[in-house]
Every structure is written in structure tokens, then in C-alpha cells.
Amino acid sequence: MKRVLAVDDTITFRIMLANCLRKAGHEVIEAENGKxxxxxxxxxxxxxxxxxxNMPVMNGLEFIEEARKExxxxxxxxxxxxxEVAEHLKKKAREVGATxxxxxxxxxxxxxxxxxxxx
Amino acid sequence: MDExxxxxxxxxxxxxxxxxxxxxxxxxxxxxxWDAETLNAxxxxxxxxxxxxxxxxxxxxVEFTHVFETVMDALRxxxxxxxxxxxxxxxxxxxxxxALIEDAQGNGAADKGLADKIRAELDALxxxxxxxxxxxxxxxxxxAAAEEPAEPKKDEAPAAAPAEAAAEEPEEDMGxxxxxxxxxxxxxxxxVRSGHDPLKFIRxxxxxxxxxxxxxxxxxPLSDHEPYETQLTWRITLDTAVDLGEIDTFLIMYQLAAxxxxxxxxxxxxxxxxxxxxxxxxxxxxxxxxxxxPEAAPAEEAPAAEAASEPSEPTKAKEPSEPAPAEPRAEExxxxxxxxxxxxxxxxxxxxxxxxSRIDRLVxxxxxxxxxxxxxxxxxxxxxxxxxxxxxxxxxxxxxxxRELQESVMAIRAQPVKSVFSRMPRVVRDLCAxxxxxxxxxxxxxxxxxxxxxxEELSEPLTHMLRNSMDHGIETPEKREAAGKPRxxxxxxxxxxRGERVRIVxxxxxxxxxxxxxxxxAVENGIVPPDATLTDEEIDMLIFHPGFSTAEKVTNVSGRGxxxxxxxxxxxxxxxxxxVSSVPGKGTKFVITLPLTLAVLDGMTVGVGNERFxxxxxxxxxxxxLDESNIDILPGExxxxxxxxxxxxxxxxxxxxxxxxxxxxxxxxxxxxTETDGRVAIIVDELLGQRQVVLKSLxxxxxxxxxxxxxxxxxxxxxxxxxxxxxxxxxxxxxxxVQEMMI
Numbered sequence: 001m002k003r004v005l006a007v008d009d010t011i012t013f014r015i016m017l018a019n020c021l022r023k024a025g026h027e028v029i030e031a032e033n034g035k036x037x038x039x040x041x042x043x044x045x046x047x048x049x050x051x052x053x054n055m056p057v058m059n060g061l062e063f064i065e066e067a068r069k070e071x072x073x074x075x076x077x078x079x080x081x082x083x084e085v086a087e088h089l090k091k092k093a094r095e096v097g098a099t100x101x102x103x104x105x106x107x108x109x110x111x112x113x114x115x116x117x118x119x
Numbered sequence: 120m121d122e123x124x125x126x127x128x129x130x131x132x133x134x135x136x137x138x139x140x141x142x143x144x145x146x147x148x149x150x151x152x153w154d155a156e157t158l159n160a161x162x163x164x165x166x167x168x169x170x171x172x173x174x175x176x177x178x179x180x181v182e183f184t185h186v187f188e189t190v191m192d193a194l195r196x197x198x199x200x201x202x203x204x205x206x207x208x209x210x211x212x213x214x215x216x217x218a219l220i221e222d223a224q225g226n227g228a229a230d231k232g233l234a235d236k237i238r239a240e241l242d243a244l245x246x247x248x249x250x251x252x253x254x255x256x257x258x259x260x261x262x263a264a265a266e267e268p269a270e271p272k273k274d275e276a277p278a279a280a281p282a283e284a285a286a287e288e289p290e291e292d293m294g295x296x297x298x299x300x301x302x303x304x305x306x307x308x309x310x311v312r313s314g315h316d317p318l319k320f321i322r323x324x325x326x327x328x329x330x331x332x333x334x335x336x337x338x339x340p341l342s343d344h345e346p347y348e349t350q351l352t353w354r355i356t357l358d359t360a361v362d363l364g365e366i367d368t369f370l371i372m373y374q375l376a377a378x379x380x381x382x383x384x385x386x387x388x389x390x391x392x393x394x395x396x397x398x399x400x401x402x403x404x405x406x407x408x409x410x411x412x413p414e415a416a417p418a419e420e421a422p423a424a425e426a427a428s429e430p431s432e433p434t435k436a437k438e439p440s441e442p443a444p445a446e447p448r449a450e451e452x453x454x455x456x457x458x459x460x461x462x463x464x465x466x467x468x469x470x471x472x473x474x475x476s477r478i479d480r481l482v483x484x485x486x487x488x489x490x491x492x493x494x495x496x497x498x499x500x501x502x503x504x505x506x507x508x509x510x511x512x513x514x515x516x517x518x519x520x521x522r523e524l525q526e527s528v529m530a531i532r533a534q535p536v537k538s539v540f541s542r543m544p545r546v547v548r549d550l551c552a553x554x555x556x557x558x559x560x561x562x563x564x565x566x567x568x569x570x571x572x573x574x575e576e577l578s579e580p581l582t583h584m585l586r587n588s589m590d591h592g593i594e595t596p597e598k599r600e601a602a603g604k605p606r607x608x609x610x611x612x613x614x615x616x617r618g619e620r621v622r623i624v625x626x627x628x629x630x631x632x633x634x635x636x637x638x639x640x641a642v643e644n645g646i647v648p649p650d651a652t653l654t655d656e657e658i659d660m661l662i663f664h665p666g667f668s669t670a671e672k673v674t675n676v677s678g679r680g681x682x683x684x685x686x687x688x689x690x691x692x693x694x695x696x697x698x699v700s701s702v703p704g705k706g707t708k709f710v711i712t713l714p715l716t717l718a719v720l721d722g723m724t725v726g727v728g729n730e731r732f733x734x735x736x737x738x739x740x741x742x743x744x745l746d747e748s749n750i751d752i753l754p755g756e757x758x759x760x761x762x763x764x765x766x767x768x769x770x771x772x773x774x775x776x777x778x779x780x781x782x783x784x785x786x787x788x789x790x791x792x793t794e795t796d797g798r799v800a801i802i803v804d805e806l807l808g809q810r811q812v813v814l815k816s817l818x819x820x821x822x823x824x825x826x827x828x829x830x831x832x833x834x835x836x837x838x839x840x841x842x843x844x845x846x847x848x849x850x851x852x853x854x855x856x857v858q859e860m861m862i
Contacts, residue, residue, distance in 0.1 A: 001626060001708060025705060045617060048314075068312065072617070075347065077314035093375065099314035100372040114372060117323040118314065 002119050003027045003044075007037040007051035007063065008081075013104070017050065017081070020108040026115065034058030038066050045072040047119040050102075050111070053082035053089070061089075065096040077118040081106055130171045132472060134220045137164040139541065141213050146544050149206045150559075158195035161209075165191055168216065177223045180216075183234060186241040187212050193245055208240050210545075297328060298383060300366070302355040304332075305378040312347045313376045320373060321355065327366060328359030475571065478531055485521075485528045486813035492521045493834035529570065529719070536614045536623075537565035539578050543612055546582055550589040557596045558589060558608035558627075567614040569621050569715055576693055577623075577713075580686040584625050584709055585610065587683060592629030592707050602704065604628065620695075621715055626708040632701040634658045641667065659699045663687040694720065694737050720814055722831075724807040724839065725789060727772045731839040732803075733812055733831060738844055740790040740798060742806055760800045762790060767800045768848070775850045776826055791844050799848055814841065826850045 004026050008014040011032075018028040029046060031037035035058040037051060049067070053060040060080055067073030077099040082089075090101055099118065102110075141164035147153045148161070169184035190209070193199040215237045218229035302324075306317055324330045336351040359366070363381065370379050499514045540562050547560045569577075593599075593608035600606055611626045634655060641647045641661045653661075661667060665684040690697045695713035714721070714737070722733035749761040750769070758769040767790065772778065788800040812831035817824055817840075828843035 001706070025702075027700075075311055075314060075316075090375070094309075094313075097309060097313040098375060100375055117372075118316075118319060 001025050001027055002047040002115055003029065004115060005029045005031065005037060005041055005046040005049045005051075007031045007034065007049065007055070007060065009033055009052065009055040013052070017106070017111070020111060021115070024112050024115075034060060034063030034066070037063050041067055041076075042070060042072055045076070047077075048115055049076060049078040050081050051078065053080055053084055061092055061096050061098075064093075064098050068097040079114065079118075127175060128474075129472065130175060131220065131224055133171065134168055137168050138213070138217050138220070139538070140164045141216070142545065143541060145206070145209055145213055146541075148201060149203075149210070149548065153201070155195065158191065158201075162188065162191040162195050165216070168220070172223070175223075179229075179234070180219045180223055183212075183219055183238055184216060186238050186245065187216060189245045190241050199244065205244060208237070208244060212237050212241055297358045297360045300357045300359060300363075301382045302353075302357055303378075303380040303382075304353040304355055306349040306352070307376050307378065308348060310349045310376045315373065315376055317349060317351070317353065320377075321353065323369070324355065324357060327361045327369075328357055330358075331356040473531075478528075482528055482532065485525050486815070489521050489525055489813055490832045492517055493832075494836050497834040525719075529715075530568075532571050533568035533715070534571050534574050535566045535568050536574060536577070536621075539574055539581060540565045540612060540614070542578065543581065543585060546585050547589065547610065550586065554589060555595065556589060556593050556608065557606050558593045558610060560585075560610045560612055562612050564614040567616060567621060569614075569713070573621075573693060573713055573715070576689065580689045580697075580711070581612075581623070581625070583683070583686045585612075587686075588625060588627040588629065588707065588709075592627040592631075594630050598630075602630075616715075617712065620712045623711040623713070624708060625711075626706060628706040631703040631705055631707055632659050632662065632699070634701075634703070637661055656700070659701050662699065663697070691738075694735060696737065719811050720831075720841065721809065722812045722841065723789070723809050724833070725801075725803040726805040726807055727803050728778065730772075730778060731807065731833060731837060732772065733839050733841040734789060734791060734801070735841070735844075736809060738791045740792055742787060742789045745786045745788050745802065760788065762798070762800065765798070767798050769800045769802060770847055771802050772842075772847075775847055799844065801842075801847075812839075812841070 004021050006014055006017045006021065006028050007030075008017065009032050014030055014032070018030055021028045029040050029044070031040050033055045034051070037049070038058070040046075041049065049064075051060040051063060055063075058066070060082065064073075064078050064080070067076065067078065078097070079100045079102055080093055080098050081102045081104060083104045085103060093101055100114070102114075141161055144153070144157045144161040144164070147157045165184050165188045169181055169188055172180035172184060190199065190205075190212075194201055194205075199205070215229065215234050219234065222229040304317070304320070306315070310317065321330060321332045332353045332355045334351045334353050338350060339345075357366075366381060370381070373379060496514055496518055499511065543562065544560050547558055550556070551558055588610055593610070594602070594604075596606040599608065609628050611624065613626075614621060614623045616622070638647070638653065638658050638661070641658075641664070642649050642651075644667060646661060646664050646667060647653065662683045663686070667684065687697055690711055690713065693713050695711055697709060697711045699707060699709050701707040720733070721736040723736050723739050725732050725734060743762070745760075751759050751761070751766070753759060758771070759766045760769050761767075769788065787803050787806065789803055789806070790798055790800050792798055814829045815831055816829055817827060824840075826843060826847040827840045828846075829841045830838050831841060833839050
């Protein structure tokens with residue numbers, strides 16, 4: 001059982017993601033933007049983070065960048081799950097320390113495999 | 120100290136280690152995950168204890184280990200086949216050996232009758248298979264072996280292994296030949312920082328086939344080590360039948376942070392013999408590696424563990440057929456000069472044995488220096504600025520250096536939790552037998568390092584919790600089957616660093632906490648009122664309540680109602696916390712977080728009158744302004760305060776500790792958590808900030824004082840007492856009474 005922080009402003013997406021993870025027995029903490037996610041991450045560090053990129057208040061890249069400055073976020077697997085494919089964003093993702101880049105729509109089996117693999 | 124006595128001390132220390140190795144290897148045998156080297160290592164452990172015992176004339180130990188060794192020798196030379204029954208005898212024998220070693224140290228007496236009985240069993244084993252050969256072994260094998268493993272040279276140990284390895288290999292063919300892929304794996308500088316772990320990558324590759332990883336590059340000395348930097352690259356040989364496309368898909372995840380090149384080697388001829396043997400060994404290698412891999416400091420230890428455990432397998436497999444290829448050789452320098460047996464290689468590093476008391480002295484002295492330094496800094500900052508810039512710089516530098524010194528000294532005391540963890544599989548096995556259940560335990564992160572004193576204190580709560588999981592969590596095989604779960608239950612025990620703390624998780628896949636029963640029991644015992652509405656989490660936490668037990672009948676395993684609250688007390692006494700979470704039908708998870716050391720405490724300094732006190736930061740909940748209208752006085756002069764819907768008993772330090780001091784303000788209270796999960800409010804005048812304090816025992820230097828757990832010296836040279844909340848609560852009285860009246 002892993003503790004997964006799922007961040008997405010689209011409720012449907014968040015629920016789909018959370019359901020897929022919960023069914024596999026993982027514990028899911030949800031957040032709807034980077035800011036909320038950062039607070040939850042600091043309050044009780046998860047084992048892995050899966051976050052959307054485009055979100056209000058604080059986007060996924062900013063969230064990862066901020067989280068990496070914290071003890072709880074150092075070395076933590078943080079995956080971006082987004083519809084974006086632009087190279088400059090991927091480059092930015094690498095710079096802020098994202099663990100990996102996944103494109104929506106997601107394949108539940110792949111997500112579960114990655115959770116096992118990276119934590 | 121007498122010279123002989125000194126040697127004895129060293130010998131007993133070594134016995135400890137050898138016993139540990141023996142138990143590790145026996146555990147592998149019991150789990151059926153052994154190979155020739157396992158038997159060799161177990162043999163060597165017994166043998167070297169015997170050798171030492173002989174030198175000191177510890178006859179009882181010599182006699183016993185001699186027979187033990189004979190059986191081990193018969194096993195490793197294939198004259199005796201390992202069966203579960205034999206495993207049981209060996210386990211008992213290792214316990215007896217441990218008892219005899221204790222005995223030799225003059226602690227506790229071993230049961231002579233039992234020793235004789237086990238010896239007879241071993242004797243029978245040694246002779247049972249083939250009395251003549253066994254008898255001959257007693258005479259011949261032991262002395263012959265004495266030369267080799269007693270002073271194991273690294274060249275000899277692998278040389279002994281191939282003979283046995285070759286014997287057991289032939290028929291384990293894994294079907295069609297697969298191709299070998301060469302993967303060049305170069306993690307970028309930020310690989311670990313961005314949430315990856317080379318070790319996890321290599322492990323994940325195993326889903327495609329058997330993996331052999333060789334690290335390249337120079338690893339800096341530990342002192343220059345940057346945990347978040349990856350200086351190594353790996354050459355990985357993957358035996359796989361999976362096509363490249365699939366592997367590429369897998370690699371995408373890692374390509375943000377690493378350069379990975381996959382190629383098929385030009386000719387299969389260049390790396391013969393490796394493929395089949397590596398395959399044959401594959402089922403064992405991961406199991407072994409999993410057990411030994413560090414979790415907490417992956418970047419630091421990964422190359423050593425992976426490199427050391429992997430090459431040991433090609434070495435023994437390949438040598439009979441051809442000279443060892445270049446790869447394992449490349450690893451040789453790392454272990455050259457270790458002079459240790461092959462089985463130990465995964466965890467040996469150059470080490471110096473030092474008695475704990477010497478280190479304690481060092482820790483104490485450093486503690487004093489830290490204090491002196493703090494005094495110096497404080498006084499300097501009180502001086503007029505610009506007195507002397509040079510001195511200012513020096514004071515700055517000194518403060519940095521003392522902090523480093525303190526950290527380095529603390530690091531000496533750090534020990535991997537392995538010493539405690541490795542005892543746990545045995546606990547589970549024993550419980551399986553006595554409870555008629557079937558469960559296995561999976562350890563991870565045993566290399567996580569924690570202060571020695573914490574480790575010593577950890578064993579008891581961990582055992583308690585495992586018992587609880589086995590007794591209440593894991594169901595009987597029949598029930599598990601009915602619930603659609605595998606008959607064998609699984610308990611995961613893991614440790615990892617989280618910032619300045621260590622996090623230990625015990626997780627089972629049992630029935631979970633039966634909340635209905637817990638709640639009804641709690642109501643029955645008067646712990647909660649009948650009409651209380653509690654959240655699931657609150658109900659789960661009830662199991663830590665003193666005197667709480669749901670066991671329908673008292674078993675000798677748990678259920679005397681002393682289990683879990685003892686765990687909580689113990690963990691809190693170590694400055695830690697324990698939390699439980701549970702999913703009905705799925706399992707229960709206990710998370711313990713502990714400070715890395717007991718010598719330093721994170722504290723909050725508070726002022727009461729002219730005095731300074733330290734509250735352990737881990738128990739502080741909140742500080743709030745005192746509002747007279749929220750205070751009520753109960754009979755018996757007990758003052759209580761309304762706080763977020765509850766009533767808290769208030770502790771007045773000058774009353775509780777009989778201080779003669781005039782309060783200045785007394786308008787602040789600090790809310791702290793007590794061991795019994797209640798909260799109390801302590802009245803203080805001012806909050807002076809958080810700081811790490813070096814603990815000084817009052818008991819050792821003065822005498823035990825109620826309400827106080829120790830003392831420390833502040834930057835200005837004043838002594839501050841460290842408050843012990845539970846005993847304070849008892850001192851101020853009425854705490855329990857108040858809680859009763861609240862309900």
C-alpha cells in the first residue's frame with residue numbers, strides 16, 4: 001500500500017486516477033491545485049506524487065519546483081500527467097526536477113506499474 | 120584490564136556478529152532460498168565461534184559447536200540433504216549456541232539438559248545419513264575446514280563455492296535461449312534529486328529477465344559524499360526475450376533524468392557461460408539482493424550492494440569453466456584486503472571496533488563543546504558590534520564547525536536497524552507455529568541508520584506490534600482463503616529516513632481493525648461514552664488506550680491488554696509517535712516515527728518567572744493566549760481551560776515544582792500532548808523559541824526529580840530543565856479526575 005498524492009483541477013480526472021489507485025489498494029490523497037498539494041505534501045509526505053500541469057493558483061511545474069526545495073519533496077518521485085506535449089515544457093519539467101512525464105489519457109496499468117516501480 | 124579479558128571481550132563481540140550471520144543464513148534455509156554459499160557461510164559462522172571458544176577454553180561451547188559444525192559440514196558437502204525438519208533442529212541449535220555464549224559471559228545459565236538434548240539431535244543428524252561417513256567427518260572434515268574458513272581469504276571462499284554451485288546447477292534450464300542486451304545507464308546529476316533511484320531502476324528491469332549490473336566510475340569517499348548526486352554509471356546486461364519496443368516504453372520514464380543506451384552485443388560468444396548460469400541463479404539473486412539492499416540512502420549504498428551481491432554470483436558460477444571475465448575483476452579492488460568471507464561481502468566496509476562507552480564519552484564531550492560554543496556566541500553577540508570583525512568571523516566558523524563535529528559524532532553512534540529487523544522473521548515464524556497461522560515477513564530498509572540507543576529500545580515495541588499483527592491482523596489460512604486472499608499472510612516491515620526522523624512501517628494484509636468490536640469494547644470498558652461519535656481514525660487509535668483489549672480469550676501471544684499501550688508509551692518515551700490506519704478486510708498499517716538520536720532533543724524553550732524550561736517539541740501541539748473567561752475551577756483547586764471544545768487540565772509549573780518565583784505575565788499556555796493521548800495546558804510566561812538541546816541526565820549527575828526528565832545548558836550558561844509531561848501531570852494531580860468529570 002503506497003500513499004499517492006493525486007493532483008488535478010479536473011474533478012473527473014482526479015476521481016478516475018484516485019479510483020484506479022484505490023482499487024489497487026493504495027492510499028490516495030487528493031489536491032486540486034499545486035498550492036493545496038504542497039500543503040498536503042508537507043503535512044504528511046506521500047510516497048509518490050502524480051500531478052497535472054495546467055492548474056489554477058499554482059501549476060504542476062511550480063508545485064514540483066517548490067516541493068523540491070522542501071525536505072519532504074527531495075528525492076520524492078513526482079510524475080507529471082498532462083495533455084501537453086511541447087518540448088519546451090518537458091525541458092522545463094526536467095529543470096524543476098520532475099521524475100517523469102506521462103501524457104493523458106492515462107493507462108491505469110501503466111500508472112500502477114509506475115507506482116510500484118518508483119516507490 | 121587484563122589482556123586476556125580484553126581478548127575475551129573482542130571474542131564475545133565477534134560471537135554476536137557470527138550469531139547474526141548464522142541466523143541470517145538459517146533464515147534463508149528455512150525459506151528455501153539457500154545456495155551452497157549459504158551453507159558455507161553458516162558453517163563458517165559456527166566454525167569460527169568454535170575456534171575462538173577453543174582458544175579461551177570454553178569447553179561447553181566448544182563441544183556443542185563442534186557437533187553443530189559437523190552437521191553443517193555434512194550439509195555443505197552434500198552428505199546430508201537439508202529438510203525442514205533439519206532446519207528446525209538447526210534453529211534450536213543456534214538458539215542454544217547463543218545461550219551458551221551468554222553463559223560463557225556469565226550472564227544467565229544455559230539449560231544443560233536442553234543443550235545435551237540438542238547435541239544428541241545434532242549427533243544423530245551427523246550420523247543418521249551415513250554413520251561411517253559422518254563419524255569420519257568428525258575426525259577429518261573439521262580440521263581440514265579449519266584452515267580454510269577460519270581465516271577466510273577472499274580468494275579461497277569463492278574457490279570453495281564453485282564445486283557446490285556446479286553440483287546444483289545443471290537441470291535448472293529456463294527454456295529457450297534469450298538474447299543479451301547491453302544497457303548503458305548514465306544517470307544525470309539530478310537523477311536522485313528528481314525522485315529516481317538507480318537501485319529501483321535496476322530492480323525494475325528485472326521484470327524483463329535476469330539482470331547483471333556493474334558500476335563504473337569512482338565513488339568518492341564517504342566524507343565527500345553528496346547523497347543526492349549520482350557519480351556512477353552502470354553497465355547492465357539484461358537477459359531477456361522481451362522485444363526492444365517494450366523495453367523502450369519502459370525506459371521513457373527514466374529518460375527525463377538519465378541517458379540510457381540499449382544495444383545488443385555483437386556476438387554471443389564473447390560472454391559465454393554467463394547466460395545460463397545467471398538465469399539459473401536468478402530466482403535467488405533478487406531475493407538476496409532485496410534483503411540486503413539499502414532503502415534509505417540509495418545513492419550512497421546502491422552501488423556497493425548491487426555490485427557486491429551481483430558479482431559474487433558470476434564469480435562462483437563462472438570460475439570452473441573459464442577464468443573470470445573482466446567485469447567481476449573490476450570490482451575486486453573494492454573488497455581487496457577485507458579478509459572477510461564471501462557471504463559477508465555485501466555489507467563489509469573497513470571498520471574499527473570501538474567500545475560504546477568510549478563513544479558515549481566523545482558524545483558527551485562534544486555536547487559540552489556545543490554548549491560552550493553557544494555561550495561564546497551569545498556573549499559575543501551581546502558585545503558591541505564592531506569590536507573585532509576577525510573574532511566575529513571566528514565565532515561564526517566555530518559555530519558551523521561544532522555543528523558539523525556534533526553531526527559526525529552522532530553518525531558514529533548510528534547503526535543500521537538491521538540488527539533489530541533481522542530478529543523479526545524468527546518472531547513471525549515462531550508465532551506462525553504457535554498460532555497455527557501462515558505468514559511471511561518482508562523486510563526493507565534494514566540499512567537505515569539510527570542511533571544505537573534508539574535501536575536497543577526498538578526491539579520490544581516492534582515485537583509487540585508483530586505479535587499484535589499476527590494475533591489480531593493475519594487470519595487463519597482457512598479464513599484467508601474464504602476471503603479470497605492467499606493462504607500465506609504478508610507482513611511488511613520497513614524503515615526509512617524522513618528528514619530528521621526515521622519512519623518505521625509495519626503493514627499486514629490481514630483482516631484490519633474490527634471497528635465495531637473495538638468501539639463496543641471501548642464503551643464496555645468505559646473508555647468512551649456510549650453516545651460518542653468517533654471517526655474511523657479515532658476508533659483505530661483506541662487500541663493504544665491503556666487497558667484496552669478485544670481478545671476474546673487471553674492467549675499467550677497477545678491480548679492481555681498490555682500490548683499496544685505499552686508500544687505507544689515506549690515510542691513516546693523515545694520521543695516518537697505511532698499512528699495506526701486500517702482498511703477492513705485489507706489490512707492494518709502502523710507507522711512509527713522516531714528521532715534519529717536520543718542525545719539531542721528538539722525542544723521549545725519557555726520562560727516561567729526567572730526560570731527556563733524545555734518542552735519536547737514532539738509533544739507540543741499549540742501555544743495560545745490565556746483567556747480568563749475560558750478557565751473554570753473544579754473542586755480541589757483544579758483549574759481547567761476550554762480549548763477547541765474540550766476541557767484541558769492546566770498545569771501550573773511553580774506549584775507543581777514548588778518554585779519560588781514571581782510570575783511576570785502568565786498569560787500564555789502551551790498545549791501539549793500526553794502519553795495517554797489526552798492533552799494538558801501548561802501555563803508559561805514567554806516562549807523563547809525552538810532549539811536543539813543536548814540532553815544531560817539528572818539521574819546520573821544528581822538524582823531523579825519528578826516532573827523533569829533531564830537538563831540542558833542554554834546559550835547564556837543557564838541550566839534549563841527538560842519537562843517530563845506525564846510525571847508533571849501526575850504531580851499537579853487531578854488530571855485523571857478532570858478527565859473523568861469531563862465525560
